[in-house]
Amino acid sequence: MMRFHLRVPVLLAAASLLLPAAAAAQATRAGELRYPPLPAFDIPQPERVVLDNGMVVMLLEDHELPLVDATALIRTGSRFDPADKVGLAGLGAEVLRSGGTQSMPGDALDDFLESRAAAIEVNAGDGETRATLSSLKPDFPQVLRVFADVLRRPAFDNAKLEVARNQAIAEVSRRNDDAGRVAAREFRKVVYGADSPYGRTETFATLGSIRRDDLVAWHRTSFYPDRIVLGLVGDFQREEALRLIREAFGDWQKGPAWKPPEAPYRRQPSPGVYYVEKDDVTQSYVQMGHLGVLVSDPDFYALEVLNHVLSGSFASRLFNNVRTRKGLAYSVFGGVDSEWDHPGVASLFLSTKTETTAAGIEALLEEARNLQALPPTQDEVEKARQSLLNSFVFRFDTRREVLARQLLLEYYGYPLDWLSRYRSGIEAVTVEQVRQAARRLRPEEFTILVVGPSQGMEKPLSTFGPVTRVDVSLPEPPQGGRR
Amino acid sequence: MKRNLLRSFLAALLLALATAAAAQDLKSFEAKTTVHKLANGWTFVIVERPVAPVFSFATIADVGSAQEVPGITGLAHMFEHMAFKGTPNIGTTDYAAEKPALEALEAAYQAYEAERLSPRPDAKKLESLLAEFKAKQQQAARYVVHNEFDDILEREGGVGLNASTGADATNYFYSLPANKVELFAFLESERFQHPVFREFYEERNVVREERRMSYESRPIGRLVEQFVTMAFQYHPYQQPGIGSPSDLEAISITDAERFFQTYYVPSNLYTAIVGDVHAETLIPILEKYFGRIAARPVPPPLRTVEPPQVAERTTVLEDPSQPFYLEGYHKPAETHPDQPVYDAIDDILSTGRTSRLYRSLVRDKKLAVDVESFSGFPGQKYPNLWAVLGVPAFGVTDQQVQAAIHEELERLKSEDVTDEELAKFKARSQANLVRALRSNQGLAAQLAEYQRLYGDWRELFRYIDRLNRVTKADIRRVAAETFRASNRTVTMIVNRETKTPAPGK
Numbered sequence: 001m002m003r004f005h006l007r008v009p010v011l012l013a014a015a016s017l018l019l020p021a022a023a024a025a026q027a028t029r030a031g032e033l034r035y036p037p038l039p040a041f042d043i044p045q046p047e048r049v050v051l052d053n054g055m056v057v058m059l060l061e062d063h064e065l066p067l068v069d070a071t072a073l074i075r076t077g078s079r080f081d082p083a084d085k086v087g088l089a090g091l092g093a094e095v096l097r098s099g100g101t102q103s104m105p106g107d108a109l110d111d112f113l114e115s116r117a118a119a120i121e122v123n124a125g126d127g128e129t130r131a132t133l134s135s136l137k138p139d140f141p142q143v144l145r146v147f148a149d150v151l152r153r154p155a156f157d158n159a160k161l162e163v164a165r166n167q168a169i170a171e172v173s174r175r176n177d178d179a180g181r182v183a184a185r186e187f188r189k190v191v192y193g194a195d196s197p198y199g200r201t202e203t204f205a206t207l208g209s210i211r212r213d214d215l216v217a218w219h220r221t222s223f224y225p226d227r228i229v230l231g232l233v234g235d236f237q238r239e240e241a242l243r244l245i246r247e248a249f250g251d252w253q254k255g256p257a258w259k260p261p262e263a264p265y266r267r268q269p270s271p272g273v274y275y276v277e278k279d280d281v282t283q284s285y286v287q288m289g290h291l292g293v294l295v296s297d298p299d300f301y302a303l304e305v306l307n308h309v310l311s312g313s314f315a316s317r318l319f320n321n322v323r324t325r326k327g328l329a330y331s332v333f334g335g336v337d338s339e340w341d342h343p344g345v346a347s348l349f350l351s352t353k354t355e356t357t358a359a360g361i362e363a364l365l366e367e368a369r370n371l372q373a374l375p376p377t378q379d380e381v382e383k384a385r386q387s388l389l390n391s392f393v394f395r396f397d398t399r400r401e402v403l404a405r406q407l408l409l410e411y412y413g414y415p416l417d418w419l420s421r422y423r424s425g426i427e428a429v430t431v432e433q434v435r436q437a438a439r440r441l442r443p444e445e446f447t448i449l450v451v452g453p454s455q456g457m458e459k460p461l462s463t464f465g466p467v468t469r470v471d472v473s474l475p476e477p478p479q480g481g482r483r
Numbered sequence: 484m485k486r487n488l489l490r491s492f493l494a495a496l497l498l499a500l501a502t503a504a505a506a507q508d509l510k511s512f513e514a515k516t517t518v519h520k521l522a523n524g525w526t527f528v529i530v531e532r533p534v535a536p537v538f539s540f541a542t543i544a545d546v547g548s549a550q551e552v553p554g555i556t557g558l559a560h561m562f563e564h565m566a567f568k569g570t571p572n573i574g575t576t577d578y579a580a581e582k583p584a585l586e587a588l589e590a591a592y593q594a595y596e597a598e599r600l601s602p603r604p605d606a607k608k609l610e611s612l613l614a615e616f617k618a619k620q621q622q623a624a625r626y627v628v629h630n631e632f633d634d635i636l637e638r639e640g641g642v643g644l645n646a647s648t649g650a651d652a653t654n655y656f657y658s659l660p661a662n663k664v665e666l667f668a669f670l671e672s673e674r675f676q677h678p679v680f681r682e683f684y685e686e687r688n689v690v691r692e693e694r695r696m697s698y699e700s701r702p703i704g705r706l707v708e709q710f711v712t713m714a715f716q717y718h719p720y721q722q723p724g725i726g727s728p729s730d731l732e733a734i735s736i737t738d739a740e741r742f743f744q745t746y747y748v749p750s751n752l753y754t755a756i757v758g759d760v761h762a763e764t765l766i767p768i769l770e771k772y773f774g775r776i777a778a779r780p781v782p783p784p785l786r787t788v789e790p791p792q793v794a795e796r797t798t799v800l801e802d803p804s805q806p807f808y809l810e811g812y813h814k815p816a817e818t819h820p821d822q823p824v825y826d827a828i829d830d831i832l833s834t835g836r837t838s839r840l841y842r843s844l845v846r847d848k849k850l851a852v853d854v855e856s857f858s859g860f861p862g863q864k865y866p867n868l869w870a871v872l873g874v875p876a877f878g879v880t881d882q883q884v885q886a887a888i889h890e891e892l893e894r895l896k897s898e899d900v901t902d903e904e905l906a907k908f909k910a911r912s913q914a915n916l917v918r919a920l921r922s923n924q925g926l927a928a929q930l931a932e933y934q935r936l937y938g939d940w941r942e943l944f945r946y947i948d949r950l951n952r953v954t955k956a957d958i959r960r961v962a963a964e965t966f967r968a969s970n971r972t973v974t975m976i977v978n979r980e981t982k983t984p985a986p987g988k
Contacts, residue, residue, distance in 0.1 A: 117914030281700035314633030327688030390640025
């Protein structure tokens with residue numbers, strides 16, 4: 001291969017004159033390169049402080065730029081919504097912020113923040129509600145006080161509830177417009193159960209039934225300092241920041257003893273084909289799989305490696321075989337996903353033109369079966385481990401992401417040195433463990449969800465099992481739904 | 484009134500603080516930033532930011548779908564995909580044997596295409612030519628090591644590996660641990676020195692699927708395709724970057740070779756590297772690897788200029804989706820002195836909950852659930868569009884949203900914006916710059932982009948001074964010049980079933 005760099009010999013000679021020490025032979029293969037060791041770089045450790053009222057505070061200074069960010073994780077979320085008021089936490093979180101506080105109406109709060117190029121936002125996830133603050137350093141003391149007011153003394157302005165409801169209703173009315181979103185949503189409904197807090201979705205009716213009183217009650221029963229983990233990262237000094245936090249939150253009273261309500265889900269598989277008809281697309285969207293695992297699963301590290309082999313990179317099995325070789329899809333991915341406190345989903349996904357729907361399903365099934373029939377090789381496992389370990393530094397290269405992870409570990413009760421354990425866990429994974437873990441994907445139990453046109457597939461979907469048609473049509477909005 | 488006065492006082496104070504901070508940033512950035520242009524014309528911007536032992540880079544090629552002509556639409560994007568397929572040194576088991584196999588494949592493809600596109604193709608002949616092409620495809624495939632380029636990078640800890648193609652620029656980017664700069668230099672120079680277009684026809688199918696997914700199966704994709712096609716009558720910005728379906732089924736390795744030779748010349752490439760790197764040791768490595776590439780002629784400039792629009796254009800797309808409303812107005816290129824004024828208009832109209840469109844359409848009239856305006860669509864380098872997308876609330880028509888948007892655009896022409904609005908825009912722009920400085924990858928992309936558009940990365944910081952000089956009169960002038968019916972292109976999605984929804988309001 002030498003002929004390829006003989007084309008530019010003069011420039012090369014010049015380069016070697018510039019810096020003889022670094023000008024070792026130019027590589028023509030990546031394998032010829034030798035790397036110096038990565039400089040020592042420890043995982044930054046946030047400080048953890050518990051206030052007298054039980055609020056856990058985590059602090060991580062970062063003085064590079066004059067910015068401060070805060071995040072509060074609050075123990076409430078869509079998972080805890082009552083069945084007839086699904087959407088309560090979503091609307092509650094939005095109006096908590098947009099509705100202003102008892103001392104500052106929503107519009108004034110908007111002006112206050114935006115004139116300072118600051119932001120406070122609140123979003124309900126399924127298992128946690130997240131309030132974030134972002135501000136320039138000089139404004140931080142003032143913005144933090146307002147942040148505390150938003151969490152502690154919201155006004156829940158009725159007019160802002162109507163704005164939020166209007167947005168949520170539009171969202172419901174548009175939920176079948178994008179096939180990818182239909183597939184993801186309906187897959188969860190089948191796997192977790194349509195009534196499960198992990199599968200259900202808000203409707204015109206549940207959104208329509210939510211009143212201001214419901215938001216007030218939601219706040220009253222969920223927002224207590226001992227159910228909040230607060231994190232700060234940025235350009236502050238710890239003593240000063242702790243003083244400000246104590247001023248803003250210190251006199252907030254602890255809540256009553258509390259246990260999160262159960263969030264039931266379907267434990268049995270739901271094998272078979274589930275079909276959603278959608279005729280305005282030129283592709284079928286296919287998602288197949290079943291329940292996944294928890295982060296605390298004993299197979300977790302082996303599954304991380306397995307996921308990498310299957311789909312974790314541009315050179316993974318799914319990408320190589322389904323996309324590059326067969327040209328069946330632009331978007332293809334899969335894996336056994338984990339969640340902190342309930343099983344994630346284990347699934348494979350692709351979207352492919354209608355005429356190759358069956359070929360796409362077959363390709364995914366083949367890849368799922370091959371994890372056992374052609375188990376991960378020594379080389380595949382080694383490559384995945386190397387990739388995970390060599391890129392490990394990117395899991396803590398910014399202090400913001402370090403703090404964000406620590407908050408979640410604290411919130412979900414995981415050890416705070418989880419990241420170090422992760423590295424050792426990946427280092428220790430063996431080929432045999434990865435092959436064992438591959439059995440966690442059980443193609444014979446797969447729910448195969450297909451969203452796509454009713455005409456033009458090359459084989460009937462019944463080729464892959466009994467077909468259940470899924471009706472996603474929206475019920476008529478209640479009269480007066482427009483208000 | 485007292486409160487307002489207090490507010491503007493605070494805003495002015497803040498502005499002063501933020502200006503000081505920004506100026507300091509340019510100074511401190513100059514101290515840690517090095518520009519190095521190779522003899523072949525490739526420009527590098529290096530920023531030493533040793534906060535963690537990692538670095539990111541962005542390479543921007545000054546080429547996009549605007550450089551395509553009918554017949555090869557989609558090729559700029561297709562080339563971007565091919566830039567991951569390897570070189571004579573990467574992605575092959577035996578290049579000496581693969582090279583003739585690829586030449587035979589291309590000859591077979593050209594023979595097939597010639598027959599397919601002839602006035603009266605012979606079905607039998609076509610069939611045998613296709614069979615011949617497929618046989619050659621299989622032969623060439625025998626030497627391929629799939630995705631080896633990505634594989635090497637990922638094995639060594641590369642993350643965020645990706646690329647994107649725009650209307651006038653193509654971006655390539657990823658991050659690596661700091662001890663692997665030589666790997667970056669090797670791989671990045673390899674793929675632009677001698678890319679090998681292996682698996683081209685397989686990848687074309689992948690891109691065809693991308694078109695189906697992003698443009699054909701999503702309401703917003705269908706809307707945008709109609710919109711750009713309508714808004715430009717002559718300028719190639721009219722071509723959706725993904726390409727026409729028929730071109731995507733026709734473009735060839737020969738086309739890609741020609742495109743590469745013409746546009747991927749070193750003087751058309753800009754790379755910014757940000758992170759735990761040292762210019763002193765990095766530059767010799769860049770010379771060694773990127774210096775291998777021979778200089779080639781500067782690509783021909785784009786000649787076509789979109790003539791002034793003389794009549795409003797409206798397209799109504801009857802679609803199964805809920806309604807969307809999109810309108811755009813022609814405006815000058817990003818480098819025009821008025822660009823900061825468009826940014827001010829954008830900010831005042833649609834950024835945040837205090838913006839005029841949010842307060843009018845979302846909060847008060849409840850006609851829309853989201854309104855976003857954006858400048859620099861579909862590209863930045865040539866005169867482009869300022870556009871606004873409205874998402875109607877349930878039961879509201881596009882026409883109601885249109886009327887409410889026009890009311891706000893008219894107000895910009897007839898009244899000055901307030902002191903608070905202007906101060907807020909300036910404070911926010913400065914804070915955004917500070918926030919942009921905390922991501923290696925984001926910063927690399929911005930520096931490379933400013934180097935490409937302005938020939939100097941410092942314009943990223945100087946732009947703040949330009950923003951600070953925007954006046955109320957500028958905003959009225961630019962609004963009056965721009966927001967005219969005859970300068971407008973409207974595209975809307977009307978729900979096929981409920982063409983006229985029950986009047987909600």
